[in-house]
Amino acid sequence: MKRIFFERPYRFVTIPIMAAAFLGLISLAVMQLWNNLLPQILHVSAITFWQAMGIFVLSKILFGFGRGGGRFGGGAPWMNKRMVERFKNMTPEERMRFKERFKDQMCRGRGRGGWDQYEWPETEGPRAKDEQAD
Structure with missing residues (x-):
């Protein structure tokens, strides 16, 4: 049609x-x-x-005219940058723990609701590089 x-x-x-x-x-x-x-x-x-x-x-x-921003409400740009920097400085184990805690908080009582489609930064942080050098 x-x-x-x-x-x-x-x-x-x-x-x-x-x-x-x-x-x-x-x-x-x-x-x-x-x-x-x-x-x-x-x-x-x-x-x-x-x-x-x-x-x-x-x-x-x-x-305001509604919920702006990205998938989870956007937020302040300086907070997004701070979160990306924090995520870059984590070891792979810390990243997995953070993802699990974040998933539990974001999906509490609502099911997964698109959780798998959230793109986590995959950059190597200083801690991960230091551990590789050891």
């Missing part, structure tokens, strides 16, 4: 319409939740659809 709505020139019409519909549905959900919960809980006034859309957009600007 052809995906005619996402091919040229239809994608320039379909994608903005779908984005506007999604934003409208989210704004409607925010408005309904606000108007049905917060006036009774916090004694605030009800809001309109446009105010709900503004609250949603503002929250996305302030708190």
